Amino acid sequence: MEASFDTEESFDDPSCLSPQSPGSTSPARRHNKEKEIKETKTTINGVTFPLPMTMPEQELLKPSEWSYCDYFWADRKDPQGGACIPGFEVLLQKQLKGKQMQKEMAEFIRERIKIEEEYAKNLSKLSQSPLAAQEEGTLGDAWAQLKKSLADEAEVHLKFSSKLQCEVEKPLLTFRGDNFKKDMKKYDHHIADLRKQLLTRYAAVEKARKALADRQKDLEVKTQQLEIKLSNKTEEDIKKARRKSTQAGDDLMRCVDLYNQNQSKWFEEMVTTSLELERLEVERVEMIQQHLRQYTTLRHETDMFNQSTLEPVDQLLQSVDPAKDRELWVQEHKTGEFRPVDLDI
């Protein structure tokens, strides 16, 4: 993490110990004014960001990749509630939504399976219909095959639904089972804990800052009082005040250090974890693409198999022969070939 220094002087420089009075343009006041003008950072919800106008050159960690690790540092204000959602939460929600999408796609495939099974059942039943079963000969054969072809079609659609189930629905359902949600929860808690710590550490920094300001003011007042001999404060008191001021400065430095360490830790976890989530999302999209392609492959197959159920029907229809059928029927049903002759007297 890059360091950024502002122009504030160190606490130990006695030249900053100058009296402050309203309206004066003492060096100290001018110095404070300059400090306000040169404010370059801001801490929001415990996280410290550079201010835009004084933004140092921050190159993206992964330029041109629209990587998660580059775009989710700040919290997002919820427009309605006013509550803040950390950028990481947004990434997590995307993951959970992705899992939900998987599930819904599997459900859709399940519905398709049901439709195919219903269709197959109906075709199969109709195939067994006795309608026109009494048709005989080559026409009867063609008709019987036409009826049978419905059973063959039913078979094709059942096979389709069966493959849909194991090659599309099941993978979509079982990809990343229950462990996924647990993993997401772990990431969630881990990152949230680091943020909580950061807030705590920042509060400590603020407290230390205030304590330092109090100590400094006390020292200032006591020094002024000594100069105008306002009280019977001794050098001893001023040394004590100065010691307390120095201690407060040390405390502040320690607090800021701890804060920065914490923030660094959070930063690293953010980069690592968001890149993991990014990888998981790529994996999810590719998995879904693969299985939806499997869906279309199965559909293509099905239409082709369906076509082939017509071949025997086409052949038999080609062979329909009214003369042949007449021969078969006449042979079976003829009543007599002898033609009548005149009666004789």
Place this chain on the structure above:
Amino acid sequence: MEASFDTEESFDDPSCLSPQSPGSTSPARRHNKEKEIKETKTTINGVTFPLPMTMPEQELLKPSEWSYCDYFWADRKDPQGGACIPGFEVLLQKQLKGKQMQKEMAEFIRERIKIEEEYAKNLSKLSQSPLAAQEEGTLGDAWAQLKKSLADEAEVHLKFSSKLQCEVEKPLLTFRGDNFKKDMKKYDHHIADLRKQLLTRYAAVEKARKALADRQKDLEVKTQQLEIKLSNKTEEDIKKARRKSTQAGDDLMRCVDLYNQNQSKWFEEMVTTSLELERLEVERVEMIQQHLRQYTTLRHETDMFNQSTLEPVDQLLQSVDPAKDRELWVQEHKTGEFRPVDLDI
């Protein structure tokens, strides 16, 4: 109709007037025996056929064609009832059954249409499902198209069912409407009437035969009586008896003529009408063949159109790009690019 003569002598030949007595082997008796041995025809249900053993060469009217007009001359005994069904009835029943087959085939197609409509309805409904509608980017587009393809498939199946209805079901139903049954009834009645007449005429022949036999016997008896001077019958009585005998012979000839004319008429109608039924049956078989081929053509088409609904899906699945999707999503949902910086004292 070919004439066939047996070896019976004419009635006017006085040499057949010979006494008949049991046991004698008079020329007359020998003549009668010869007559029995040379019986070459038989009349069944009013129709006269040659007997098989003395069958003259009867060539088929339409050789090698298994034509209706060659095979339905005799009546068929109903094995269960014992009643007789004329050969023509068998042909008529085949026609009516053919019409029934048409109707049943149309019904089958109707059932297929219902199945297709149900399938289309289900696909269409599922196509509008909001499942995974929140998927975005290139993956979302591919998914949306996949869902839409179900609506396209539904459209294909609706078109199929619609064409089935007008190109297959309707023609099968309406081919030979109600007039057909009326025509069949007309043929039925016409031929049946000719048969009834034939029976009547044959009964008349039998009656005339008996009358002649009676007259001949009477003449014979009277002649014998004259020879042995048994009675006081005069020549006058014999002349009367002979005249009556001659008249009975003439009556018989007339009855036989009328019978033969009737039979000829029936024969002609049988040939004409059975050939018409034969033609109608060829037409029916060809019509059905044509429309069942239309069915398979529509099925082939449907499978092809169904395949084409996948093209846009395949294309969009090809274009699925996790990096692109990340870019789109990050652009929309990013919370902040500024990375955190150290807090300063």
